[in-house]
Structure formats: structure tokens, C-alpha cells
Amino acid sequence: MAVKYTKNFLDKLENIFASSEYHLRYEKGNFKSGYCILKETKIVIVNKYFTLEGKINALLDLLKTLDFNPQSFENQKQQDFLNELKQTELKL
Template identity: 60%
Template structure:
């Protein structure tokens, strides 16, 4: 899958997080994006001042590191996630 740095591609990534157990938040500050687990809450925090390319790259990297339950995802998002992770593994 070709990674596209567009708003619609970012929306697809956000949709995957919306259907997962993870809460996606955009916050301001001087920090690197990432994810953490706080009191059994899975939270992904992305710097809101990142460029579009930075947000997309960060979310792809985080998706490669977390363990998502694909059974919770709708067919469209499941196929997108699986295609994205298979492409990322080949790189």
C-alpha cells in the first residue's frame, strides 16, 4: 500500500483508532508522539503542531507497535489496517 500524506488518509488512520480500544488525542506541547497505558486506559497522544506528514507517519508507526484486536474493526477498517501493517512489515 502506498502511504499518502493527505487529509483523507489521516482520517482513515483516525477511524481505525476510533474503533479500537485506544483513545487518540491531539495535544500541544514539546514532546514526541506516542502511546501509553494509564490506569487501564489506552491513550495515543500526537502533537497537534505536527505537520500532516508528521501526523500520518507517527500514527503508522504507532499502529505497527500496538496490538489491535481486528475483530473490533469494521470490514473496511480491518482491510485497511491489515493492508497497512503488511506493507509496513515489508519495508
């Protein structure tokens, strides 16, 4: 699957987090990797000053780090989307 750097693609990624047990927030911060994971409270914070491309790359990296199970999502479209993302390799 080719990564598309569009607002629609970002919305799909955000919907994955909205359907998971993690809360996604965009805030300013001094992040070395562009994001921060607070595992005890299940909050993910992404640098709000990132460009659209930066936000998408950070969320894709987070999805691989958190290793969501597609079967844990009720929506079939989200399951399929997550399966496709797992097969995508991000080249920076």
C-alpha cells in the first residue's frame, strides 16, 4: 500500500486511534522523535507543529510501535486498513 500524504489519509489514521484504547492528542513539545507515548495513561502526543507529512509519518511509526491487533477493531474497514498498513514499509 502506498502512503498518501493527504488530509483524508491522516483522518483514517486518526480514526484508528479513536477506535483504540489510546487517546491521540496534538500538542507542542520538545519531542526528539515527534511523538511521546504515555503508556500508563494510554495517551499518545504528537507534535502539533509537524507538517501533514510529518504527522502521518509519526502516526505510522506509532502504529508499528504499539502493534495494534486488527481483530480488536469492530469496523471491518479499519481492520482491512490496519492490515494493509502492517504490510507497508515506511521509507524515510
